[in-house]
Amino acid sequence: MQLNQNSTKLKFQYFMKAVIFDMDGVIIDSEPFWQRAEFEVFSSLGVALNTEFTNLTKTMTTVEVTKFWYDKFPWESKTLEEVEEMVIVRVMELIEQVGGEINGIESFIKKLKSNGFKIGLATNSPYKIIPVVLEKAGIAEYFDIIFSAEFVPLGKPDPAIYLMTSKELGIDPENCIVIEDSYSGMMAAKKAGMKVVAFTNGNQDVNLSLADYKMESFLEHQLSIFS
8 A cells, every 4th residue: 555645635545454563753752762772771771872873773672672781791790680670760760750752642542433443552661651641641431451571582673572462352454453653563564464653743864665644743634544
């Protein structure tokens, strides 16, 4: 299916039954929190962070990020598990303090739910962060399933997390729509056999090559593209 640049005119086929959201960058603008936590924690352990490497860690799970930095700048004072937990706790603190939920997300999900869609969440972030984000955004009650990559062998771009989410929703992959902002997330969804909406939120650098549709803002589109 060709990407339709005029997203206000998009109409999803009647057989679409579930919408699965990524979390970071779609429900919450959390990238600055992860960057800050990564810098604070790993630099305190003597890691020399640089832009070349931090660009690589953006799409990794926290387990992968911790091992990545340890392999390059091994430390002795703490275990990998302890360091990973330090990063997670710091991100949770920043979410609680700052928020960062994407504009329009609550009303958008409420309308999807009222229109009969099942709602899922599939994220590379650790499971314990998910309730904090959903409660902060005021949308916890609308999700039928929430899933973290820590419960599957590999995170995105592997399709396992999306396949597991659709299974738990009781909806076949071909009947699921995924809203993603990253190339690795879109790749995971496409490998799982799902339709992909690229959510840009005004970011002109989002790679649209794998997307079936594009959304620039929840505020501008609301339910019109799903009806």
